[in-house]
Amino acid sequence: MTEAAPPHALLRPRIAIPFLVTALIWGSTWYVIRGQIADVPAQWAVAYRFALAAPAMFALALLTGKSVRMPRRAHGLALVMGLFQFCANFTFVYASEAHLTSGIVALIIGVMFVSNALLARVLLGQTVTARFILGSAIALAGIALLLVNEARTAPLEGNVALGAALALAGMISASLANVLQAGPAGRDVPLVSLLAWAILYGVGIDIGLALALAGPPVLPASGWFWAGTAWLALVGTVVTFPLYYQLVREIGAGRAAYNGVLVIVIAMSISTVLEGYRWSALAIAGALLATLGMIVALRARQVAAATPARPPE
Template identity: 85%
Template sequence: MSDPAPPHALLRPRIAVPFVLTALIWGSTWYVIRGQIAEVPAQWAVAYRFALAAPAMFALALLTGKSLAMPRRAHGLAIAMGLFQFSANFTFVYLSEEHLTSGIVALIIGMMFVTNAILGRLLLGQPVTRRFMIGSAIALAGIGLLLANEARTAPLGGNVAWGAALALGGMLSASLANVLQAGPAGRDVPLVSLLSWSILYGVGIDVLVASAMVGPPQVPAAPLFWAGTAWLALVGTVVTFPLYYQLVRELGAGRAAYNGVLVIVIAMTISTLLEGYRWSGLAIAGAALAVLGMVVALRARQVAPAPASAPSPE
């Protein structure tokens, strides 16, 4: 009698728990960002977040017994991750929320599984199946409908096209960092150590960008701003990024980004309750298509079966 098939990767507790926890936390952070950019320019809000996250991540590395010493190529990777993940990605995202509701920004970023999969294929040789691409196409059609609805009814009164472009820039930046850290240079060092240095380098870049774009630091006195910054830095960064990047390494860059489905549900719910997001027929159809497409893509195999004969892609 043959052994029963192993459970789907996402059903295994060591995968499911961090997968769901990360999604729940990130689903809540999108709305918190809105309060941050209401107090200071987005560029300084990003810098403050990671200036607080960096020492906390170093402390986590030390508490877990991880060495902070890394070879030169790992530091090169950390600089790249600081640039793409902890500077460009978040700067684009924070700026996009000046024009789009937080739920829509979350939905666009949630499509990162498409760019993750493509970059994972190009840079790491990870397979992309036909079913994955079909699901991605369906989800992208849904995104298009949601953006069309946003252009018609956006409660923030911002520039929807510019906001969408900024969110897409953030998505591409994050995808590149996701895939780069899963390569050989990243796997040679403890993940928490790599993240510690990456965030530190990112803070340096963030301060330079903020100073060049909006001038000297602006320090708000509102306790709520600093409470939000602490949540985003300690919970939304130090807790989640080690969990998420480990998922990228175990599931592959494309599949790890599927937690965006749950993130979107939470973020859109918050946006509806607190930002007055309006669910027209167009928006409902777009959301249904986006989620359907993600589910279709999720059911695609992560790794193509061994070619005993000539299996067709899903």
């Protein structure tokens, strides 16, 4: 494992380019998801996305010379990641977008560093600093203001409380996958290979869940639906997940997590232009508080990540 990068690492092209590319892509995917659930049950939209992403990720592993053979414990980890990251997380997120604007859902998921820190404390014994707690409290206050504004305006006329609960469930599911993959089983195998198997296991669970909850497959005729599916699968999954986790390895989890702040800015900007999101004084105050809190909390994580316990090579 490499040491944490020195200051100004984000200014280096080999770091800055994947950092910005990942944020731009993930910032756009929130709006694309809205089109995926317009005519198709959310469970099938998730299944189609990862049914396309799985063979593409295996192809990427083979093209980059990575072995797709893994030991049994790595397959166990991939199965857990498939359940929590590529099934539960996206199922909850897709469902939440039926009630909230994509920018708000992105903002809730963007506070995942809070659940990451708590789960890492419980499962990995990592410490949580006072500055991190302070930043998290500020960010959560901002989220509360944004949700109050959402409840008042409700541009989608959805159930705001249900949408928020679904988004939070998606956030916790992703956090579980993030923390669990940080163990030795994940470090023993190539990242792309681990992701390929995790997506394959996830899509199997996705299809079973879709059959149970939504019935037989729904195949829309819209070309835009399948174009959106291809974007989410190939670009929003196969391109971004390896890039992001490589950033975590090179600059540390704390600095890489700044990506989430930029994702939120991009997602809410798209929501403003394409979904008519209304920036009231309450919403502006909430967004500013949330962004400030994230920066404070993530800077605290950066300090903590600068001197990690060195794992086995």
